[in-house]
Amino acid sequence: MNRYLLFCLILFPLLGNLAQADDNFTYPVDNAFLATxxxxxxxxxxxxxxxxxxxQTxxxxxVIPERYLPPVLSRYRQLHYRLAWQDKPAPLVFLIAGTGSGYSSxxxxxLKRVFWQAGMHVIVLSSPTNHDFIAAASRSGLPxxxxxxxxxxxTAMSIAAEHARNKKGLEITEYRLAGFSLGALNAAFVAHLDEELQQFDFTRTLLLNPPVDLYASINRLDALARTQIDGVSSGNSFFEHIFEKLARHFESGITDIESSLFADIQRSDNALTDPELAMLIGAVFRFAAAxxxxxxxxxxxxxxxSPPHEELRVSTSLTPYLRRALxxxxxxxLETQLWPVWSSNKxxxxxxxxxxxxxxYSIEPFLRTNPDIAVLTNADDFILTEENYxxxxxxxxxxxxxxxxxxxGGNLRHRDVVLQMLKFMGGNAQ
Incomplete structure (x- = not known):
């Protein structure tokens, strides 16, 4: 992807979407990649x-008692989740992580602390695309x-809620649901499914920065990892290139990395360019894809x-196989694993x-008519096209x-955004 296309990736959503976005907003970062x-x-x-x-604990x-995993992956036989609970009756909100992320992201x-502080029990689940969930809770193994x-x-939510109730004596007054990124799309489909099953009867569902067309968003994210940067010819040289920039910045005498990395450095001569920021984001998603x-x-x-199961012993290094998957x-x-299986039955x-x-788009009538489901997103979210927005x-x-x-998702912690989340979800704003 060349520099012009990267510029368009940011600019077009902004130009088309700002008319409908709240512009009385104090979030200061106007570069979508840097904000992310x-x-x-x-x-x-x-x-x-x-x-x-x-x-919390x-x-x-x-979730799937009959699933066999080789010894090297035995720690993934159970689905891990994080529970934060109140010592009194309260609503339970499920949080679903974004692309490739675990429950501890x-x-x-x-968000767990936001909703817990507002008086809710919280169960945090890994993304269905995270290795923990695929191994322990994905029936097909192909999210x-x-x-x-x-x-x-x-299914995982049902088992986890009952488990938490038994372990910690949770008294649950109602159920709520939220997800971030891919987890937001997952939350929409879970809420739609539950309308049929009527098990949780979610009183509120909040979609935070969801993709609309998942596969189109995936293509946009994949493209970030293929960004062209002058003088950089490979992944290794890219990271060396970024390291040299950071080293020059900190050689100036600044040592507080946390406070200066994305603030001071972007105001310096060593500021990361849009292509460099894009490739950093793309690299993270590429590792999630692997x-x-x-x-x-x-x-x-x-x-x-992966090799046959019998070759995966406790001492087996997974690095060569993960490197190949990278x-x-x-x-x-989608093309090599998901599509062949899906199309065989379609x-x-x-x-x-x-x-x-x-x-x-496929559940648009449900989303349009259900007053208890809302979306929160940004005009410059690069996983969305103008049509999606x-x-x-x-x-x-x-x-x-x-x-x-x-x-x-760069503004998820902004006080105005959090206040809006709590206003919709029914929590007590602090």
Whole structure:
């Protein structure tokens, strides 16, 4: 992807979407890539309790008792989740992590504290594309299909809620649901499924920075990892290039990395360019794709990246296999693993049909008419096209909370954004 296309990736959503976004917004970062990486300045973030002050623990449940995993992966036989609970009756909110992320990801840990502070029990679950979930809770071993992933999540949520109730004596007054990024799309499909099953009867569902067309968003993320940077010819040389820039910055006498990395450095002569920021984001998603490719192949015994189970002993190094999977991005996963299995049972269907079934377009009537489901996103979120953004604005109407800046989740900790979350979710704003 050349520099012009990268510029368009940021500019076009902004130009088309700002008219519908709230521009009385104090979030200061107007570069979508930088916002995604740097997040919210601490002075503008909503305060939450310290981790040590939250009544919480990590637990694990067996979701698929019959699943066999080789000894080297035995720690993934149970699905791990994080529970934060109140000492009195309270609503329980499920949080679903984003693409490739585990239940302990920083964004989810922050949201956990937001909702716990507001008086809710919280259960945090890994993304269906995370190795932990694929191994322990994915029936097919091939995440990436809206309804299939929703069924797996719904089952895991049911088991985890009952487990938490038994372990900690939770008294649950009602159920709520939220997800970030891919987890937001998952949450939409779970809520839609539960309307049929009527098990949780979610009183509130909040979609934070969801993709609309998952496979189109995947293509945009894959493209970031292929960004062209002058003088950089490979992944290794890219990281060396970034390291040299950072080294020059800190040689100036600045040693406080946390406070200066994405603030001071962007005001210096060593500021990272848009292509460099884009490739940093793309690299993170490429590693998530490798994780997905390897574990899905292992569970389905596809033989693309993983050896036969009998060769995976406790002492086996997984590095060579993960390195091989690193060359296959999300689009590659769809084409080489998900599509062949899906299409084998869908005679005459195309990949476009598979994509539509996993998009929010496919459940548009449910999203439009359900007053208890809302979306929160940004005009410059680069996983959305202009059409995607306007779909969210039109479908959700007054339940679409739209901000002009923040990239992909960069403003989630902003005090105004958190206040809006709590206003919708019914918590007590602190």
């Amino acid at each position: 990486i740097a997040g919210t300045p601490s002075a503008l973030a909503a305060p939450v309790p310290a981790e040590g002050d939250v009544r 990590d637990l694990a449940v067996t 920083p964004n989810l840990d922050y 990436g299909l809206g309804l299939s992933d929703a069924r797996d999540l719904h 994780d997905l490719n390897f574990m899905a192949d292992l569970i389905t015994e596809g033989g693309l990246y 060359f296959c991005d999300f689009g590659c996963y 005679k005459g269907k195309t990949m476009e049909d598979m994509a539509w079934e996993t998009s929010l 306007h779909f969210l604005a039109d479908t959700f109407g007054e339940r679409a909370f739209l901000y002009p800046r923040g990239g992909h």
